[in-house]
Amino acid sequence: MRDEDLIAEVRAFLNTHWDAKKKRPKAGGGAKEFRHRVLEAGFAVPSWTAEWFGRNLAADQARLIEREFAAVAAYGAGQDKTNLFANTILAAGTDALKREVLQGLLTSEIDSCLLYSEPGAGSDLAAVRTRADRTADGWVVQGQKVWTSGARTAQYALLLARTDWDVPKHQGLSFFYMPMKQPGVDVRPLHQITGDSHFNEVFLDGAVVPEANLLGNENGGWKVLQTALAYERLVMGEGAGERRQGSGKDNRKSLIQMARSAGRLGDPVLRQKIAQALAYRQLNDLNLARAKAEMAQGTASPIMSLGKLAMSRILHGDAAVMADILGAASLLDGEENPESADMNYRALNAYMTSIGGGTDQIQRNIIAERVLGLPREIEVDRDLPFRDSRAVKG
Amino acid sequence: MSISADELAAIRASFQRLLAERGTEADVRRAIASPEGYDAALWRGIGDLGLAGLIAPVADGGAGGGAVELELLMEDAGAALLCAPFLSSVVIAGGLVAGGDDAEDRARLLPRLISGAAVGAVALTGEAGLWTPQDITVRAAEGRLTGVASYVLFGAQADVLLAAAWDAEGPAVYEVAAGATGLTITPLKTFDLTQPMAKIAFEGVEARRIAGPEALARTLDLGRIALAGEQAGAARRIFEITLDYLRTRVQFGRPIGGFQAMKHMAADLLIEVENATSAARHAASAVAQGAPNAQVMVNLAAFACADAFSQTAATAVQMHGGIAFTWDHPAHLYLRRARADARLFGASDLYRDRYLAALEAVDA
Ligand SMILES: Cc1cc2nc3c(=O)[nH]c(=O)nc-3n(C[C@H](O)[C@H](O)[C@H](O)COP(=O)(O)OP(=O)(O)OC[C@H]3O[C@@H](n4cnc5c(N)ncnc54)[C@H](O)[C@@H]3O)c2cc1C
Numbered sequence: 001m002r003d004e005d006l007i008a009e010v011r012a013f014l015n016t017h018w019d020a021k022k023k024r025p026k027a028g029g030g031a032k033e034f035r036h037r038v039l040e041a042g043f044a045v046p047s048w049t050a051e052w053f054g055r056n057l058a059a060d061q062a063r064l065i066e067r068e069f070a071a072v073a074a075y076g077a078g079q080d081k082t083n084l085f086a087n088t089i090l091a092a093g094t095d096a097l098k099r100e101v102l103q104g105l106l107t108s109e110i111d112s113c114l115l116y117s118e119p120g121a122g123s124d125l126a127a128v129r130t131r132a133d134r135t136a137d138g139w140v141v142q143g144q145k146v147w148t149s150g151a152r153t154a155q156y157a158l159l160l161a162r163t164d165w166d167v168p169k170h171q172g173l174s175f176f177y178m179p180m181k182q183p184g185v186d187v188r189p190l191h192q193i194t195g196d197s198h199f200n201e202v203f204l205d206g207a208v209v210p211e212a213n214l215l216g217n218e219n220g221g222w223k224v225l226q227t228a229l230a231y232e233r234l235v236m237g238e239g240a241g242e243r244r245q246g247s248g249k250d251n252r253k254s255l256i257q258m259a260r261s262a263g264r265l266g267d268p269v270l271r272q273k274i275a276q277a278l279a280y281r282q283l284n285d286l287n288l289a290r291a292k293a294e295m296a297q298g299t300a301s302p303i304m305s306l307g308k309l310a311m312s313r314i315l316h317g318d319a320a321v322m323a324d325i326l327g328a329a330s331l332l333d334g335e336e337n338p339e340s341a342d343m344n345y346r347a348l349n350a351y352m353t354s355i356g357g358g359t360d361q362i363q364r365n366i367i368a369e370r371v372l373g374l375p376r377e378i379e380v381d382r383d384l385p386f387r388d389s390r391a392v393k394g
Numbered sequence: 395m396s397i398s399a400d401e402l403a404a405i406r407a408s409f410q411r412l413l414a415e416r417g418t419e420a421d422v423r424r425a426i427a428s429p430e431g432y433d434a435a436l437w438r439g440i441g442d443l444g445l446a447g448l449i450a451p452v453a454d455g456g457a458g459g460g461a462v463e464l465e466l467l468m469e470d471a472g473a474a475l476l477c478a479p480f481l482s483s484v485v486i487a488g489g490l491v492a493g494g495d496d497a498e499d500r501a502r503l504l505p506r507l508i509s510g511a512a513v514g515a516v517a518l519t520g521e522a523g524l525w526t527p528q529d530i531t532v533r534a535a536e537g538r539l540t541g542v543a544s545y546v547l548f549g550a551q552a553d554v555l556l557a558a559a560w561d562a563e564g565p566a567v568y569e570v571a572a573g574a575t576g577l578t579i580t581p582l583k584t585f586d587l588t589q590p591m592a593k594i595a596f597e598g599v600e601a602r603r604i605a606g607p608e609a610l611a612r613t614l615d616l617g618r619i620a621l622a623g624e625q626a627g628a629a630r631r632i633f634e635i636t637l638d639y640l641r642t643r644v645q646f647g648r649p650i651g652g653f654q655a656m657k658h659m660a661a662d663l664l665i666e667v668e669n670a671t672s673a674a675r676h677a678a679s680a681v682a683q684g685a686p687n688a689q690v691m692v693n694l695a696a697f698a699c700a701d702a703f704s705q706t707a708a709t710a711v712q713m714h715g716g717i718a719f720t721w722d723h724p725a726h727l728y729l730r731r732a733r734a735d736a737r738l739f740g741a742s743d744l745y746r747d748r749y750l751a752a753l754e755a756v757d758a
Binding site for chain 1: 640656664669698
């Protein structure tokens with residue numbers, strides 16, 4: 001298919017179904033219906049095969065579709081790059097599971113969460129102690145997860161659990177897509193520093209995962225987890241952590257407009273800070289654009305793995321500049337001080353990007369090892385049977 | 395554009411070959427100790443390859459390249475710490491002459507610049523070294539220049555000497571004869587050893603107007619892109635040199651690249667290096683395409699690449715330890731070039747401010 005024909009087709013589709021001015025589906029169609037149409041047209045995951053909602057398009061043509069959607073702020077396209085759940089299940093799920101959930105994932109009718117972190121296993125995810133045991137009725141899960149964003153609304157979870165305790169830590173893990181709405185799952189909200197309660201503790205006591213919901217091989221979970229983590233870091237590198245959790249809405253703010261309305265756009269010191277903050281953001285965009293261009297030509301791009309670390313500097317930096325623009329007003333908070341409240345929220349929420357999905361320090365380790373080829377961190381329990389490690393013995 | 399992608403790849407390969415053969419660290423060290431102050435043999439090699447005509451118009455005998463081609467070659471030049479007047483002669487002097495309005499001037503000056511037979515230099519800033527129009531203190535009146543310019547790249551080596559000078563239209567470009575009466579050229583002792591500079595005093599020096607303010611502004615943009623490419627390429631090379639050392643130097647029974655403090659510094663530098671490459675290349679294509687945000691991109695590249703190279707070169711010394719404190723180690727050559735490049739054409743603060751101003755125009 002020629003690029004021009006594809007672009008024409010996407011534009012015609014958007015003209016028919018999307019109101020570019022009001023940035024919503026045309027009259028008569030809701031968001032759900034629109035997402036179904038996007039899926040049927042093959043725009044949701046264009047690089048996937050036709051068997052699974054795709055059109056077999058090469059990466060560069062898939063990006064053309066995304067660009068057309070982005071130009072009118074329409075949603076639903078480009079999920080072959082951004083939907084970590086759908087991509088992970090496509091890559092490692094059984095056909096039965098794909099038939100059950102892919103469509104719902106791609107139309108946003110299924111919400112999912114990530115059951116990775118535990119009280120004793122954060123950065124060191126391979127140390128999880130939640131166990132899954134195979135029974136005639138499926139896998140039975142026992143353990144505790146923590147910091148689980150969106151667990152209350154999720155119908156499913158990507159679950160990392162231990163299935164063999166007698167081998168070294170990375171080798172005894174399995175990865176599952178677990179139904180959340182069942183008796184063995186107890187979700188308790190945690191109060192966050194932002195005042196929100198998006199993340200939760202999740203207690204798993206006899207929860208069951210059907211055999212068909214094992215992703216990849218038994219004890220091969222570490223590898224599948226890497227796929228899922230890569231997608232998560234990718235979207236965080238593009239600023240997913242800047243949106244309010246659960247919302248697809250980009251709420252970035254113009255520092256220029258903020259300074260202008262505060263009457264401080266002429267302050268030379270502030271100008272330097274604003275310019276630098278805007279530059280970091282633009283440079284990250286340029287890097288990602290270059291990475292995508294390289295990937296569209298078929299070469300893997302190491303630049304892609306820099307985005308999350310870069311974004312964490314951007315988000316912390318933006319909030320700091322906003323505080324400088326607001327001056328003493330940054331001491332205030334609450335509904336009666338909306339600008340300060342917004343800035344304060346951003347200053348705290350920036351940690352979501354610098355801690356969640358692998359801390360900045362872990363990202364630096366990963367970049368140094370996988371991109372730059374420097375030696376691995378020393379991991380004293382790497383080769384011990386997990387049962388004998390400090391994660392178990394204390 | 396008259397250079398195809400295949401031609402560009404071939405041009406770049408021949409330049410890289412030339413640099414690998416005749417632009418080694420040993421050549422750099424020989425050049426900086428030479429009486430010329432640059433690598434005359436390498437400069438001839440550049441001329442022989444036709445690269446001194448890279449961005450000159452085809453009609454004038456050049457290769458007809460633009461910002462994109464220039465930027466890529468400058469990455470290679472930067473990586474090798476090129477000790478030759480490419481930026482000064484090919485980009486700035488050549489750009490100004492080609493951008494000038496007089497066909498006779500072009501016919502007289504361009505062939506020598508394009509062949510590399512002549513070294514071109516352009517006095518662009520005053521003694522404050524700010525590289526702003528206000529900082530140009532040379533004035534043109536009745537065909538004569540008066541004032542002082544400084545930090546002139548290859549000023550003492552120039553066969554074709556141009557100067558930015560104020561006239562009724564604004565900052566314009568004048569040519570003076572290299573040995574003209576009233577001209578005093580004083581070579582400067584510079585911290586960067588790879589790029590000679592001079593101070594030039596004009597006392598009623600007879601001069602010929604070559605180009606107006608618009609050509610000057612356009613050429614300076616091209617110069618900024620070239621410098622950004624140089625900085626991006628140099629930053630990447632000193633980063634690679636450092637990575638090699640991290641992999642091979644052993645302390646406490648393991649390569650120092652296994653220490654987390656080193657790994658984290660390296661990861662942070664990689665972001666800087668990639669930022670620089672992206673900024674320089676995007677600025678080049680924005681200018682080549684005449685994109686509406688070209689000024690945003692040029693200003694962004696100007697400080698992002700300067701800062702990236704400075705930070706990478708400075709950190710590289712620390713990451714090497716004592717060996718990089720020795721004269722014989724290349725790290726200081728990059729650090730010196732980084733510090734010079736970061737001031738050349740104006741400091742980062744200036745470009746951050748201009749970047750914001752360019753963005754304000756968009757974000758009104
Ligand atoms: C807003 C938010 C949302 C989250 N959502 C989820 C979710 O939905 N699902 C989920 O499973 N988890 C979630 N997390 C958890 C997150 O992934 C972990 O918090 C994170 O991986 C760090 O683990 P930890 O908190 O146990 O810290 P630790 O691993 O204990 O780290 C503590 C400190 O030690 C440093 N450190 C640890 N190991 C190393 C090392 N090898 N080298 C250098 N420094 C090191 C860390 O950088 C950090 O500064 C979320 C976290 C946040 C903040």
